[in-house]
Amino acid sequence: MKLIIASNNAHKLVEMKAILGEYFDEIVSLRESGIEHETVEDGKTFLENAEKKAREIAGISGCCAIADDSGVCVDALGGAPGIYSARFCGHHGDDEANNQLLLKKLEHEENRRAHYTCAIVLVYPDGTSISAEGYLHGEITDKRAGANGFGYDPYFYLPEYGCTTAELDPEIKNKISHRANAIKALVEKLNK
Numbered sequence: 170m171k172l173i174i175a176s177n178n179a180h181k182l183v184e185m186k187a188i189l190g191e192y193f194d195e196i197v198s199l200r201e202s203g204i205e206h207e208t209v210e211d212g213k214t215f216l217e218n219a220e221k222k223a224r225e226i227a228g229i230s231g232c233c234a235i236a237d238d239s240g241v242c243v244d245a246l247g248g249a250p251g252i253y254s255a256r257f258c259g260h261h262g263d264d265e266a267n268n269q270l271l272l273k274k275l276e277h278e279e280n281r282r283a284h285y286t287c288a289i290v291l292v293y294p295d296g297t298s299i300s301a302e303g304y305l306h307g308e309i310t311d312k313r314a315g316a317n318g319f320g321y322d323p324y325f326y327l328p329e330y331g332c333t334t335a336e337l338d339p340e341i342k343n344k345i346s347h348r349a350n351a352i353k354a355l356v357e358k359l360n361k
Contacts, residue, residue: 171195172291173202175226175236184343185235188352192359193233204229208236215239215252215288216300227292239287239347241321243271243309245278251286254320264320271321272311281308283325285347289355299358303350307334317342 172193174185177200186196199206208225212218215238222236240254250257250271258266275281285305292298310326315335318325322335334342343349 170233171197172233172235173204173226173230174198175208175222175234181237181348184348185352188349188356189235192356199226202230202232210238210252212238212252215286216290216302218252219288219290220292220298220300223290223292223298224296227294227296231294233291233293235289235291237287237289237348237351239285239351241271241283241285241309241325243275243281243283245280245282246274249274268313268321268324271309272324275309275311281310283307283309285321285325287347287351289348289351291355291359299355301351301354301358303347303352303354305334305345305347305350 170193172189174182174196177198182198189196204226206225206229208222210218212221218238219236223234226234226236240251242248242251255261258270287303288300290298290300307325307327309324310333313323314333315323317337317339318335323333325334327334330337
């Protein structure tokens with residue numbers, strides 16, 4: 170059975186192929202499958218956005234499709250930026266502007282607890298689906314540190330590791346990340 174990952178993100182592809190390889194005969198990205206499609210992420214939750222992406226790709230391809238949606242949720246901000254993490258500053262993908270806005274909003278906050286959330290959905294050609302979520306808990310620091318991550322990673326501090334996620338060795342990060350935890354939870358459901 171063929172699985173299409175509803176992404177062209179190289180890091181996601183490597184991680185998903187490594188974990189899901191035993192369940193599918195072939196795993197390919199959107200680009201590798203020849204699909205050029207951009208899903209409008211207008212859901213109200215990570216799970217809704219992930220499911221919409223996976224369903225659209227499964228419908229277009231007639232194959233199994235998997236998609237995820239993720240972001241950082243800050244306690245003092247009522248869970249924001251949440252599903253708007255990639256466009257928190259008002260436009261998509263400006264990591265520096267997103268981080269600066271987050272720091273400004275937390276300027277006078279003592280509670281800096283936060284967590285990354287990842288929702289992942291696998292949709293089969295017949296429309297049935299399996300979903301799971303994964304989390305990584307930490308706090309937002311006001312000092313930028315590390316060069317291994319992206320997004321909010323240089324400010325997402327992990328007390329048990331004594332560093333930000335951007336300072337972690339990528340191999341360790343890939344084992345403990347919210348995405349890794351979501352994929353592991355999905356695999357547990359596949360094994361039932």
